[in-house]
Structure formats: structure tokens, C-alpha cells
Amino acid sequence: MKEQIEKLVDLQNIEIETAKIQAKLDGVALKLESMDALVRELEEKLASETAQLESLKKKYREFDSESQMNLSRIKKSQEKLRSVKTNKEYQSILKEIEDIQGKNSLIEDEMINCLDEMEAAEREITLEKEKFFSQRDEVDHQKMEIEKEAEDNRKRLAELETEWKNFSAGIDTELMKKYIAVKAKVKYMAVAAVHGAVCQGCNLNIPPQLYNELQRFESLRFCPHCQRIIFWKA
Ligand SMILES: [Zn+2]
Numbered sequence: 001m002k003e004q005i006e007k008l009v010d011l012q013n014i015e016i017e018t019a020k021i022q023a024k025l026d027g028v029a030l031k032l033e034s035m036d037a038l039v040r041e042l043e044e045k046l047a048s049e050t051a052q053l054e055s056l057k058k059k060y061r062e063f064d065s066e067s068q069m070n071l072s073r074i075k076k077s078q079e080k081l082r083s084v085k086t087n088k089e090y091q092s093i094l095k096e097i098e099d100i101q102g103k104n105s106l107i108e109d110e111m112i113n114c115l116d117e118m119e120a121a122e123r124e125i126t127l128e129k130e131k132f133f134s135q136r137d138e139v140d141h142q143k144m145e146i147e148k149e150a151e152d153n154r155k156r157l158a159e160l161e162t163e164w165k166n167f168s169a170g171i172d173t174e175l176m177k178k179y180i181a182v183k184a185k186v187k188y189m190a191v192a193a194v195h196g197a198v199c200q201g202c203n204l205n206i207p208p209q210l211y212n213e214l215q216r217f218e219s220l221r222f223c224p225h226c227q228r229i230i231f232w233k234a
Contacts, residue, residue: 002217004175005231008191011167011179016189018160021153028150035139042132049128053121060114063107070104175220182222182229192223193233200233202226 077097084090168176183190192201197211204225206214214221214232223230 001219002231004172005191005217005229007167007171008175008179008229009193009231011164011171012189012191014160014164014167018157018164021157021160025150025153025157028146031146032143035142039132039136039139042128042135046125046128046132049121049125053118053125056114056118056121060111060118063111063114067104067107067111070100070107074100074104178220179229182227186226186228190228192226192228192230194223194230195233199223199226199228199230201228201230206230 074097077093077100081090081093081097084093171179179190186201189201192199194200194206194211194214197205197208199206201223202225204223206223206225210221210224211232213219214230217232221230222228
């Protein structure tokens with residue numbers, strides 16, 4: 001019985017390690033997803049700032065063509081001035097030129113504002129780009145390490161599966177059935193050591209009579225409190 005129990009404990013240790021590794025592997029997908037989300041967020045910010053810069057450039061081009069149009073109108077009016085016959089006509093064209101010049105000066109102010117905003121946006125985009133690229137490199141690097149660790153874990157999992165098969169083959173069928181039944185009930189640690197008359201599964205004392213019997217390893221015994229399979233451990 002002692003040997004059978006020892007095999008069962010080995011089997012249980014394999015299962016505990018398997019569960020730990022499986023939990024790590026389950027967390028990997030989540031971790032990778034959150035890292036991707038971080039990079040995506042920076043990418044979206046960069047895209048929106050680039051779009052904003054494009055719209056500023058468009059606005060600037062519109063102002064510029066309006067200003068060019070006004071300048072050519074002024075030029076035409078100045079040419080007309082040279083051939084006017086009356087003072088009234090002269091004054092009216094002069095007024096027209098002044099009006100256009102006034103409008104154009106406002107447009108030029110807008111163009112200067114636009115250039116300032118474009119410059120600020122370009123600076124911001126340069127910074128954001130640096131941030132984006134360094135974050136992406138960092139994430140790529142971390143991903144590689146995570147993948148490598150996951151690969152090692154998957155290998156270990158396959159090893160544990162083989163070990164489990166080998167160990168379980170050496171365990172008596174009836175004992176195996178009982179082990180599975182107890183495991184279904186207690187979820188964790190179906191086989192518990194009893195150390196100093198205390199069940200390590202539930203931390204309760206077992207009766208002295210049972211404790212004495214345990215030390216002889218004659219038959220399969222269960223903890224009267226938690227129903228785990230118990231064995232004596234010095
Ligand atoms: Zn117990």
C-alpha cells in the first residue's frame with residue numbers, strides 16, 4: 001500500500017504542475033492581447049494627428065489660392081488705374097484695391113496661424129511616431145520572450161502528460177477509481193499527508209487510533225473530516 005500511495009502522490013504532483021503550467025499558458029493569450037491593444041492605441045492616436053495635419057495643410061492651400069486670386073485682382077485693378085479718365089473712377093478703383101488688400105491681410109494672418117499650427121502638429125507627430133515605434137519594438141521583443149516561454153511550457157506539458165501516463169499505469173485500478181472520485185469532491189489535493197496527526201488537506205487532527213493504523217500502511221484510509229485519501233508522513 002505504501003508504494004501505491006507514493007505513486008499516487010507522484011501522480012498528484014504531476015497534476016499540480018500541469019495545472020500551474022496550463023494556467024500560465026491560458027494567461028498568455030490575454031497578455032498578448034493587452035500588449036497589442038496598447039500599440040493599437042498609439043497607432044490610432046498617430047493616425048488622428050496625421051489627419052489633423054492634413055486638414056491644416058488643406059486649409060492653408062485654400063487660403064493661399066484665395067490670396068493669389070486677390071493679388072491678381074489687385075494687379076488688374078492697378079493696371080486699370082493707369083487708363084482711367086475721371087477722378088471719380090480713379091477713387092473707386094483705389095477703394096476697391098484697398099478693400100481687397102484689407103481682406104488679403106486678414107487671410108495672410110490666418111495663413112501664419114495655420115503655419116504655426118502645422119508646425120506644432122508636425123512636432124507632436126514626430127514625438128508620437130518615436131513613441132509608437134519604440135513601444136512596438138518593445139512589444140515585439142516581449143512577445144518573442146513570452147512565446148519562447150510558452151513554447152517551453154508546452155514542451156513541459158507534453159512531458160508531464162507522458163509522465164502521468166507512466167505513473168497511472170502503475171497504480172491499481174480500484175485505487176485510481178477512488179482517487180478520481182475523491183478528486184471530483186475536494187477539487188484540490190485528493191491525497192493528503194498526515195503529519196503529526198494533522199491532515200495536511202484540511203488541517204484538522206485525525207483520531208489517535210486512525211493515526212496509529214496509518215503508520216502501518218496496511219489499507220487505504222480517508223480523513224474523517226475532509227474525506228481525502230491520507231497517508232502517514234514522518
Ligand atoms: Zn482532512
